[in-house]
Amino acid sequence: MSSTEIDRQWTTRLRHRVAHRLPPEKMLPDTQPAYVASWIYVFGVTTLSAFAVVVLSGFILALKGPQWWHVSGIGHFVNSLHLWSVEIFFFAMVIHLWGKYFMAAWRGGRSLTWVTGVVTFLVSIATAFTGYVSQTNFDSQWISTQAKDGINSTGAGSFFNVLNFGQMLMWHIVLLPLAAVVLTGLHVLMVRAKGVVPPFEEKEEAR
Amino acid sequence: MSESPDVKVAPWTGPQRPYDIIKEGTIAFVVVAILTIGLALVFSSPDDPQVTVQQWSTKAPIDFAQTALAELNGTSGTAQYGAPYNTASSGQQLGPFTLAKWLGATIPVNTVRDFVVDPLTDQPATPALSSALTQWKGASATQRTAWVDAYTKASGKMTFTNGTVSVPTNAAGPVPVMINTLEQMARSGALDQALVTQSGFYTSNFTLPLLFLADGSYLGDLAQQRHLLGTQWGMMNETGNYPGQAWLWLYTFWYQVPPFSTSANADVQVWGIMMLLSLLLLLVPFIPGLRSIPRWTRVYRLIWRDHYRAQGA
Amino acid sequence: MAESLLAALVSLNGPGHYFHWHWIDISYANLTVIALMVVTFVAALFVPFPGRRHKKETK
Ligand code: HEM
Numbered sequence A: 001m002s003s004t005e006i007d008r009q010w011t012t013r014l015r016h017r018v019a020h021r022l023p024p025e026k027m028l029p030d031t032q033p034a035y036v037a038s039w040i041y042v043f044g045v046t047t048l049s050a051f052a053v054v055v056l057s058g059f060i061l062a063l064k065g066p067q068w069w070h071v072s073g074i075g076h077f078v079n080s081l082h083l084w085s086v087e088i089f090f091f092a093m094v095i096h097l098w099g100k101y102f103m104a105a106w107r108g109g110r111s112l113t114w115v116t117g118v119v120t121f122l123v124s125i126a127t128a129f130t131g132y133v134s135q136t137n138f139d140s141q142w143i144s145t146q147a148k149d150g151i152n153s154t155g156a157g158s159f160f161n162v163l164n165f166g167q168m169l170m171w172h173i174v175l176l177p178l179a180a181v182v183l184t185g186l187h188v189l190m191v192r193a194k195g196v197v198p199p200f201e202e203k204e205e206a207r
Numbered sequence B: 001m002s003e004s005p006d007v008k009v010a011p012w013t014g015p016q017r018p019y020d021i022i023k024e025g026t027i028a029f030v031v032v033a034i035l036t037i038g039l040a041l042v043f044s045s046p047d048d049p050q051v052t053v054q055q056w057s058t059k060a061p062i063d064f065a066q067t068a069l070a071e072l073n074g075t076s077g078t079a080q081y082g083a084p085y086n087t088a089s090s091g092q093q094l095g096p097f098t099l100a101k102w103l104g105a106t107i108p109v110n111t112v113r114d115f116v117v118d119p120l121t122d123q124p125a126t127p128a129l130s131s132a133l134t135q136w137k138g139a140s141a142t143q144r145t146a147w148v149d150a151y152t153k154a155s156g157k158m159t160f161t162n163g164t165v166s167v168p169t170n171a172a173g174p175v176p177v178m179i180n181t182l183e184q185m186a187r188s189g190a191l192d193q194a195l196v197t198q199s200g201f202y203t204s205n206f207t208l209p210l211l212f213l214a215d216g217s218y219l220g221d222l223a224q225q226r227h228l229l230g231t232q233w234g235m236m237n238e239t240g241n242y243p244g245q246a247w248l249w250l251y252t253f254w255y256q257v258p259p260f261s262t263s264a265n266a267d268v269q270v271w272g273i274m275m276l277l278s279l280l281l282l283l284v285p286f287i288p289g290l291r292s293i294p295r296w297t298r299v300y301r302l303i304w305r306d307h308y309r310a311q312g313a
Numbered sequence C: 001m002a003e004s005l006l007a008a009l010v011s012l013n014g015p016g017h018y019f020h021w022h023w024i025d026i027s028y029a030n031l032t033v034i035a036l037m038v039v040t041f042v043a044a045l046f047v048p049f050p051g052r053r054h055k056k057e058t059k
Helices: A003-008 A010-021 A039-064 A073-102 A111-133 A138-153 A163-196 B019-043 B052-060 B061-073 B098-103 B111-122 B129-139 B141-157 B173-190 B190-199 B209-217 B219-223 B245-254 B268-281 B293-297 B305-313 C028-046 C053-057
Strands: A029-033 B016-018 B160-161 B165-168 C018-021 C026-027
Touching: A003 A010, A010 A029, A039 A073, A039 B019, A073 A111, A073 B019, A073 B245, A073 B293, A073 C028, A111 A138, A111 A163, A111 B245, A138 B098, A138 B209, A138 B219, A163 B268, B019 B245, B052 B061, B052 B173, B052 B219, B052 B245, B061 B111, B061 B160, B061 B165, B061 B173, B061 B190, B061 B209, B061 B305, B111 B129, B111 B173, B111 B190, B129 B141, B129 B173, B129 B305, B141 B173, B165 B173, B173 B190, B190 B209, B209 B219, B245 B268, B245 C028, C018 C028, C026 C028
Parallel strands: none
Antiparallel strands: A029 B016, B160 B165, C018 C026
């Protein structure tokens, strides 16, 4: 077998590309550029941490099913963890968004990082919404019967029925979290591949 | 074309400094976990119990009976909704586009059949109910309409005494027995079951009972007391004093201001605006002007002040 | 026992409180969250980040 044949394999080519774009020093760097020195940088990793707590508390709720938290003190406490981690998640994500905006962090070929961030934000809103309508309490009754009008008016109600609890629960615990995890993964990988965006160049002042 | 400083920046070749991202991540996770546990312990979370049709008809028997009548005479919100439930109206439109109508009535709901006749048919028969249903099912459409109209005309004087709904008319054929039996059924809890079991034994779909509940005033009254109405910026609110979906502020904002606050097509218009604004946010890196605000406002000078100070030195 | 320990220390149930000004109508809970976000953002801009500053720049 010739080495060119090996080089042409899809597998080999994929490995080379990954190794080239994301070498270990970029995946897990031990230094950062000197300008990375502001608290604003911690809101990305704070969002990530809150997301992890959201998912973990959601897993515990999933162990016992959607009605458990109404009848168990422990279940209610886990629900509280889920709610407050969601509040922290959005809190941190919005500050992260503001920070990245004012840094114009899409510069230097980073526009896809921004785009995946915005899509993740929108997917998170949909995930939270389906969670609210899956609570099986007064809130979910009211929110679903209200929200149906907005969603029906766009035509989406013909396949996305917010009054169908089973459907909403599936979106909330399978499809949308999966999308959020994948998007977040891509987002963070892009940041690692590109490195953190450098400051604006202020030539006149610096020289 | 893209020499703009809002698009391009040269890769960094300046100094690096030690930065332990795994340690940073671990600390962040621990801090967030502790904060979450603290907030959960201190504030818990809201859980207002669900409303049942049984509770509704017990607390507000007349509202329930009037809603049942509205399902029968076709004046309820659901009966007149249009797509995706029926073809009674063309629904909301965005300019010339009737999006909902185009996608069709994919979740068919016939309010007479689904909310009144079918549940009554499920009931164990009493002689009065059996003969009422036989009379109804055997009658022509014109005859049914005449009965329902007679009942509707007299319904302003509807009373609920000794557990019975009555209306002063003799011209309504089987309708008084039907409405009254539905009321009894609701108050016993049987209607809650009948509405969800129409698709069989297993179910996870609450479209019918939710639509029925939402057609009455009882659910909305409870929501108003909790400050959850659309006109009260309710979308971002939570029951009690809990924070809600504050991130929906802009979405719910549009409903408060003209022309949307008075528009019959507010839902689709606001959705249209929000989709457009979301697209703008998505495309910020490509939109001249919008992408330059960070450079003009110079907030970045605060973020990178050490860098600029070092550069100036 | 565990169950009672897990109940809220401060109950946020009961009638909600709302800030109402012209057509603005917002719960104090949401208002607090939003205000905290702005405060946190501004603090993140102004509070010095530990580590770098002193060592390198004084040289
Ligand atoms: C689930 C939600 C999100 C998570 C977990 C997340 C996580 C992160 C992390 C860990 C970083 C690197 C560290 C940092 O600079 O903070 C980052 C960078 C970035 N994020 Fe996000 N993010 C999320 C949502 C968003 C949103 C909504 C936007 C903006 C619309 C956004 C835009 C960016 C950009 C442009 C960068 C690159 C920063 C740079 O090069 O300096 N992200 N994100």
